[in-house]
Amino acid sequence: MDPATSTDIWSVAQSPLLWICALAVFGIICLQSWIYVRAAKRAGEGVGISRGDLNRAFRSGAVASVGPSLAVVLVAIALLTLFGTPAVLMRIGLVGSAATETASATIAADTMGASLGGPEWTQQVFVVAFFAMCLSGAAWMVITLLFTPLLKRGGNKLSRVNPAAMTIIPGAALLAAFMALTAMELPKSWIHVIAVLVSGAVMAVLMAIATKLNIGWLKEWALGLAIIVGLFVTYFVHHG
Amino acid sequence: MTTAPTADQAMQQFEHTTSRWGRLTMSAVLITSLAAPILLLILGDFGVTFNQLLTAYLAVAAVYLVLAIVEPITYFPILGQAAMYQAFMIGNIANKLLPAAIVAQNRVAVRPGSRQGDLVAVMAICGAAVVHVVSLLLFVGIFGTWLLSVVPEPVIEVAQLYILPSILGAVVVQALITVKQARSALFAAAASLFVVFALVPLVPAVGAFGVAIVVLLTILASWFLRNKAHDDRLNRPETPEAGQD
Incomplete structure (x- = not known):
């Protein structure tokens, strides 16, 4: 052919x-x-x-x-x-x-x-x-x-x-990169805003629980759980 | 005398091994990924002209070459030398590898950018790389076509549209908790809002540089407006750190 x-x-x-x-x-x-x-x-x-x-x-x-x-x-x-x-x-x-x-x-x-x-x-x-x-x-x-x-x-x-540079710059760059990437999602649609807010809120709650009750594995699984809840909520908002 | 190696020596050896093997493995992947289409073109007879290839590449490069130059420079201060050769080979940096590194640094309670932080990040990225390879081989390579037939279209659609914001929202929160630099966080938030909602709408051409500009602004602000009382404390103890290269 x-x-x-x-x-x-x-x-x-x-x-x-x-x-x-x-x-x-x-x-x-x-x-x-x-x-x-x-x-x-x-x-x-x-x-x-x-x-x-x-x-x-x-x-x-x-x-x-x-x-x-x-x-x-x-x-x-x-x-x-x-x-x-x-x-x-x-x-x-x-x-x-x-x-x-x-x-x-x-x-x-x-x-x-x-x-x-x-x-x-x-x-x-x-x-x-x-x-x-x-x-x-x-x-x-x-x-x-x-x-x-x-x-x-x-x-x-x-x-x-100046050794202080290495205590400030990596952390500052990390925060900057992720805040910038997140901010770029916001103007795309209001469902994007919901996705950011839901997954951020789930992470904050899970980390608070994990720290308070000293649950190590929860700190590891928190990201996966936040993503699932985020996608779950957006699924119903998008198709609902 | 055989004492345990000092922190400097241990780190130097680590840098030596990872930079040498990092470069070698990355070069091998680079060659393999270029060999695939080139061999396909040579061995198969597709009647494709050199001009068609060049035109197609230039059209893609016009959009992505700037990003390819800006991204490695932007992420270097975060990743450090060793992890650079992992991250820009495996990709999925913002949605997989860096989140994994932040989770691990939080779990083990080490500061990003410190020596312990760097080692923890590299270990975490290795763990993420294994999951990356296994998940792709298993669920895309072997069961991919079957999965495609059973996963409902709307689910894939939602994943395509909202995967990134669903990951990033959580990662920002985890980064805030792990990094613990309140000033930098404020500068980063201000710079992000300024770039995304003021600069890019006014000058769309800077779009590809968006993240890089925010990173640069935040680093500069965090540096010049830092709490200088910390400097003295840091400069005093033994600091012939990284003195030789």
Whole structure:
């Protein structure tokens, strides 16, 4: 079949080659995590943090990401028919999000006069869009590889000039980034405002209970619970 | 004498290992993710021209290249060197990895940006990375098409629309509790409202820089308007910290 007219995306998108690349990427992510865990455990003693605390940190991170991960899964499966499984795994599993990748693919398809999933969404358009998405996503990694050593040197210099910088800047940047990202959600619709308020309120209540009664596991699961309640409420507001 | 390594030495070794292997693993992923479409194009016969590829890429880059440059710089002060190579490989930074790091720092009661805080963040991101990989392989890779057929359309629609605000509302609260910098929180809130509701509507072109501008404004305000009484306390004890690179 002519790739310029065939809309049978899956025969291309499910090719063993793409599966191998997707699995390789996931394998490298696991390898990196394993190396990092070992390095952190080796440094822990000297820095004055116990192995128990480090293991607790690993578990907390894993538990806290269950909610967000399941939410990402729900969004990712909606893209399966458009891109096939390995491409979705590679694009959502790596730097990028469902929104970014959908937008990128739409823009790329548009340059060929096609629309996402439309009758002109042919094998040819898919391959071009996939290429553009991968190359665009690569930019984040290239910039990180280039800039991180430079930024690290700058940070070292700053902390030598005034050690107080390192006690203020990371926390300030963290608060700023999340408040900015949250504020950007607010003008989108009043349901977005409700989602922010509900999930924030659930988190505040759960953290108050967890601190008062000293329930460790609740601090870990609070994020997942807040997301579920947030989506639950917005479901009824949106469809109700 | 074989004493336990000092904090400086331990941290230096950690930085050395993670920056070397971080760069290597990230480069490997970079190459693999580019090899996939390129091999597909070479091995299959799609009749695609170089011009089509270039045009499509440039159209996407016009929208996203600025973000690709701004985001790593914006997140560096939060993540630190080691976690940068994790975060910008795995992605999902604001909706998964950083929330995981904040939850863990809160759980273990360490301050973000401290050495203990950095190690805890890296461990938490490793935990999140494992869940990330397993959840995607299992629920998208293996059961994805089946899930798509059983999950009702309205549920997916709601998840698509409101996933981000539902995560962010909770994360902001957790960040406030964990970071404990009331002044910075006020500056961050003021800067966010100013940028989102005044600056961006007036000058839409700054949209891609929104988060970066808020981060920069908050850092500057927190720094110059800090409680300077703390400086002396911090500067006095042994501070040849990070003295050599």
